[in-house]
Every structure is written in C-alpha cells, then in structure tokens.
Amino acid sequence: MLIDIQDVYKIYGEGTEAEVRALDGVTLSIERGEFVAVVGQSGSGKSTLMNILGCLDVPTRGTYLIDGQDVDELTDAQLSHIRNKQIGFIFQSYNLIQGLNAYENVELPLIYQNVPIFRRKDLVMEAMERVGIADRWKHRPSEMSGGQQQRVAIARAIATKPPIIMADEPTGALDSHTGKEVLYFLQELNKEGSTVILITHDNSIAATARRVVRISDGKIIEDREQEVDWL
C-alpha cells in the first residue's frame, strides 16, 4: 500500500466554540499507479486531506503510513526527502518563486536532491519540453500567463520523476481549454505509472479519474471506481 491513512482527524480550535473539524475520521488507502479524484464542495476538507497526504501538514489524530512508514515518526530531513523525491505538487495558485525564472523554478527540486548540474539541465529541459514551455525558460512568473505558469509548475512537479503527483484544483484558475491540457498531462503521467491524486470540486473534472472519493464535512461519503473519460 502506497498511502494508508487510518481514522485521521484535523481539528482547528479543538474544544473551543469555533471548533472546525476539517477532517473528521478519514480512512483511505491508495495503491501505487491509481488515479484518484477527491471531490467535494468548498470547505469540505479536500485541501486539508491533500496537505496531510503530501506531508505539508500533520493530522491532529490518526495514523498515516506512506510506503509502510509512519509519518509521525519521521524527522524533518526524512519528511523533506519524501516531499522532494516521492511527491510532485501542483497547486491552484502555481506557487512559483517570483524572483526566479521558469528554468530556475523547475530546477529547484533537483537542486535540493543534489542532482549534478549537467544531469539537472537534461531533466529540466525534458520536463519543460514535455509541457511545451521550454521556449519560455528565461521568463519570470510575472511575465507569463496563468496557463504558462501552471505548465512551469507541472514541469517542476514532474522534473524529479516522482512516483506520486498531487494536484489541488490545478485547473481552477485556467480556462477550460488550458484546463483540459493540464488534465491530459495528469492522465499521461498516470499511464506511465505515476500515482495521481487530483483534488477538485468539479464532477466533470473528476470524470477523468478511474477512482472518485467524495468527501463532505470532513468525512468520506463515497468511494467508487468509474469508467474513465480519456482526453
């Protein structure tokens, strides 16, 4: 089992008047090579779930095993290593570093991996060519459109060839055509063997995934397999 969470809670302001149960006892397993869409209304806890799965946040209670390892027992260095090598993140707001150009942004995770420079260049260009943004390598995020920025973000996520891709509303800020391209990349990556976790509130987007997990008020209310709408 690649990802295995058992009875996970994320509670903000526990015990106070303003207590929010963003995750309210979630149990979920994801196998290697799956394409899972997590759907639900705004505020249902999708992002909270992804942040915990991506080791960007810690649950209030419950256990999380990634590749059989209990995340709770890992050091900062080990968690950083997992985020760096195992997971590629794609965010709704791209999260590129403004002071760096496209090439440098894509290169960043490889630097933290200590990949030697000559190898880095190949990997960066390969990822950028793959998402069709190689000709913009010199541009700063502020000099690119939203779609272009999201491609750079995808290139950054796939440059390290991570086994898991996590995307939180990756098409949220894009028009439907550009959004479709992004979803196409995710399907391609999944075909090549990557595990993809896609967060969305849009059922038509969830249709691109083999498995749909629906959450509401921090609880999983549906978990089913479906026919895939190949792009």
Place this chain on the structure above:
Amino acid sequence: MKFGQAMKMAFKSISGSKVRSFLTMLGIIIGVASVMTIVSIMMGMTKQSLAYYEKAGSNRLEVYAYLYNGNSVFNDLYDYCLYMGDYVQGVTPAGNLSATVVYGDKNSSSMDNPPQMYLGSDQYSIVNNFQIAHGRDLSKIDVDNYSNVCVMGARAAQNFFDFTDPVGKEVLVNGLPFTVIGVYMEKDPNNDYSMDNIILFPYTAARNLGQIVDMSQVYVKCRDSNSVKQAKAMIEGFLTGICGDPNDYTNQKGYFYTYSDDQWQESMNEQAAMMSLVLGGIAGISLLVGGIGIMNIMLVTVTERTREIGIRRAIGAQRRSIVTQFLIEAGTICGIGGIFGVLLGTILTLIGGKLLLGGMILWPSLGITLGAVLFSVVLGVIFGLYPAIKASGLQPVVALRAE
C-alpha cells in the same frame, strides 16, 4: 543540499530580487557611512584643537606681569628663568609687531594670508617648538644689540621668496632694511592658517621701528609637566617679590598671574569627555536610524519570503538548507553594503575634513568603522535570518498560506 549549492541559490535570490537587495544594502550603506562620517569629523575636530597645542608646544607656562610704574619685568624674569634651568628650557615675550614687510614686489599688506609678526627672545623657537632649517636662529647678541634681523617660518619664507633661499636677503620693514638670518622648518602643513606663516624679530628691534612693545605677556617653556608645577610656584614667588601680592587690593606695585597648559589640559579633557558623550549619542542615533531602515526592508518582505520558504519546503528543502541559504544571502548583501558603506564613509570623511577642518586630510577612525560595519551587518543578518528561522519551523502549508 551542499554548501556550494546554498551559495549559488543565495546569489540567485539576491540577483532575482534586485530592488529588495538594493534597498537592504542602501540601509546598511547609509548607516555605516553616516556614523563613520559624523564621528570621524567630530573626532577630527577634537584632534585638531589638541594638535594645535601640541605643535605650539606643550608644557608651557603663560605669565602675565607688569608694574604700575611702566617698567618691564621681562629682563628680571629672563634671568630668573636661566637660574631655574633644571625646570625651564626657555622664555620669550609674546609681543606682536604690526608692520609692513616688503621684498621686491612682494608686500605683506597685499597678501591673501599675511604673515604674523612676532617679537621674541633668542629662546622663542624653543618655547614655540620651531627648529632652524637653514641659516641661524636669533641669538642673545641680536637681542642685546637691537639688531635689524629676522627669522622666517617656512610658509612666510615661501610667500616672500618662492623657492629661493632667503638667508642673507634683505627685506624692508616699514622701510627699514632687515636681514633674514634663518628659516624655520615646516611644522604645520596642510593648513591655510599655518603656524609656519610667521616672521620673528628680536623684541628689542621694535625700538628701531619706533614702536613700544608690550612685554607684559611672557611664555615659559618647561621641561615636563612636573617642571611646570615647580616653575609656576617659583615664578609666582619671584613675581610676588617684584610686583607684590596680586590678591592684595592695596598693593600699589603691580600685578601678575600665571596660567599653565595643565589647567588648559584639564578643561580640554573635560571637553573631550563631554564630546565623546555627545559623539556616542550621535553614533547611537545614526546606527538606530540605519538599523530601523534595514529592519523595515527585511520585515516588509517577510510575508513574501515566508511564502517562498513554504514553496521551497513543499518541494523538498530541509530546514537547514533554507537557513543556510538565507544566512549566506543576508551575509552577502550586508557584507557588500558594508564595503560600499565604508567606501562612501571614507569619501565623505575626506570631503568633510577638507571643507570643515581647514583642508585637513582626515581618515575615518578604524574603531568606529569596524563598530559601524559590525553593528549593521549583525543587525542585517539577524533580520535577514528572522523569516528563515521562523518560517522554516512552520508546517509548509502554514508558510504557504502566509498573508
């Protein structure tokens, strides 16, 4: 991540945010340069007034004595000082001559900086720290014989004779020929109002020019500061014998007082202590202002930087890598700022010395420079490191959400 990589990353970040880097540097440059300049110029002022008295000669006793009958006490005092040879090196009247000195087409009354003309004894040079460069000094014989001779300071000699040798030449003093017998060595260069711009005449020669010389003011040069005290006490005793008790209102004979450099030194020391208090205050305020500038820039960008740290953490940067990168970044920016600050401060100090301290070549003090650089750099590094230490300790998702 390796250190070399952290360094490259830091440099990329510096050049990637030029405005931020520049503003931070500017805070440091201004802080360092202003402290250096202000403190150095103030120190230069204090040093200059100290140096003036050093060059003029230390361990001096100023004696002011006269008799109501109009007779001079100088000759008696001169002899008494010879008798006090263990303590006293020389004695001279401090008289001024107002006269016009002409040589060829050079005329003292039409010069930009006309020379000071002094009437002295053969010991004038000892008392005032002059040394003969060529020719000879005034002698006792010149004084006793009312000789029409004079000795020139280096600057005065240059003003009258350019670079030719004045020794043996004749100048006209109020129309009367005087022979230049010697030139003193330069002791006060780089100063428009140089102590070298003088002409010294035997005090007796004033009579030949039909002038009456006020001999009541006398300088006595003592061997050391202990001698000053001894000589002061002895001279006071001696003068009480001649002029009577100066504190006695019924005294009909005369009046005197003595004043030593020691007294002056004391008040100077008090002033210097006061000055360093003021200096400390000014330096503190300048550093504070510079520091607040640095702090501002660093804190204004802290949100942006916190988000950046969140991104770096999300893609796998360890806490250590981020702190290392930010440390190098802040250190580099502050170091470069410090270097430029020192350069600017040095230039401003030199300009300030030129404009405010009579053309003095003033270098900034090493202590102040190091202090200012150290303070600014440490402050800059602390505030540069602050977001790194704070944000890298957060859960990445919290840093990413920073607003």
